[in-house]
Amino acid sequence: MTILLTGATGFMGRRIVDELLLAGEPVRALTRTPATAGLPDGVELFAGDLGQPETIRDALRSVDRMYLVPAAPETSEEVVALARAAGVRRMVVLSGAAADDDAWGARGYLAVERAAERSGLEWTHVRPGEFAGNWLGWAPSVRAERLVRRPYGNAVTQPVHESDVAAVIAATLIREGHAGVTYTFAGPEALTTVEQVGLIGAALGEEVRFEEDDPVQAREQWIRDGYPAVFVDWMFEVWARSAREPAPVNEEWAAVVPRLTGRPARTFAQWAVDHAASFR
Structure with a gap:
């Protein structure tokens, strides 16, 4: 079928x-x-x-x-x-x-x-959880200035490679034993925004700078760019909270990709290498 x-x-x-x-x-x-x-x-x-x-x-x-x-x-x-x-x-x-x-x-x-x-x-x-692919939205500024401007540089996230998400979805479509189950998962590492910018630079072999954006001004710009205010407020609060209280790797979430696919989850460094051409 x-x-x-x-x-x-x-x-x-x-x-x-x-x-x-x-x-x-x-x-x-x-x-x-x-x-x-x-x-x-x-x-x-x-x-x-x-x-x-x-x-x-x-x-x-x-x-x-x-x-x-x-x-x-x-x-x-x-x-x-x-x-x-x-x-x-x-x-x-x-x-x-x-x-x-x-x-x-x-x-x-x-x-x-x-x-x-x-x-x-x-x-x-x-x-x-958060897609590593969200970083592609910053590709124009990296290409033009080798620069990322964003609030909450110390915010910690656990980005997941889109290819790992695809592999999890394929596994649940192909194999039995997944009925009635919700799989919440993320990538294998907890990284600050600044660390993720650094890994994009490493993939390019060049320095990519990070500048801390003012949250109030950034909020206004995001809304002007078309993001709903309710979403922007939620996203900024998530980042602010994680910057104040950085969380370690959620091991339960990190274990899902290896368990369902039979191989290690891809790191953010690998994601950056895979997408280097988009930032170059």
Whole structure:
């Protein structure tokens, strides 16, 4: 039976495609624009939009397992109902480590999780912590000035490589024994913002400087850039708290990637090397 991937052409989805193909699994990709998907040969392409559930009916035919991204929380109940009616047996939901937080949950993760839980299908929630890939948003300033300006340079996070997230998702889609389980996880190291900037510089073989931004001014700029105020306030408070009270590595979270994939989790230094071209 086939695995259907929603969000298959995105930053995460493309990596899940590679993991599943490497494992010899039949993969079907749902995308709004099949003509520009650029996916490997052997992947079935179907046009559809999670925000318009009626458009995904054809993609659900003969599907046994499904990966669901929280792209359209408002239609998640209908999407899941269609999946069940089509014969889907297992659903893996991409969520986030802070999904239970009011500010973060409002972004829709909980709505999609709850729809899967009420469906009667086998469900698994994958809740990664901070993506190392968030650093790509700073690539323009690193390229232009070899500089990162951000508040809370001493904030500690445990970034996870997107390829490890993809491997965890693939494992829960392919193997049995994950029904009814929520996997909350992170990368293998607790690093300050300044340390992460240093590792990006090391990957480039050049110094990348860090400048502490004023939190008040930074908040205003983030909101001008389009981030919702509720999210900015939540994010800045998380950073401020971790800068005041740095936490050690969450070993329980760090153990998930090795346990599910059978190999060590990738470090932030490896992530920086993998993405050096984006910063160069």
